[in-house]
Amino acid sequence: MGTEQWYRHPIVKNTLYTDGIKYVAQKAGAYWLIDEMTFK
Numbered sequence: 658m659g660t661e662q663w664y665r666h667p668i669v670k671n672t673l674y675t676d677g678i679k680y681v682a683q684k685a686g687a688y689w690l691i692d693e694m695t696f697k
Contacts (some may be wrong), residue, residue, distance in 0.1 A: 669695050 666672035
């Protein structure tokens with residue numbers, strides 16, 4: 658079992674995240690969390 662889909666950050670093109678991260682961001686309304694991990 659693993660990720661089925663990879664997503665690219667819209668601003669930082671070399672940053673990828675999984676469908677699990679996207680799911681959490683959508684359900685929690687926390688897309689800022691992806692940005693926080695990207696820009697650290």
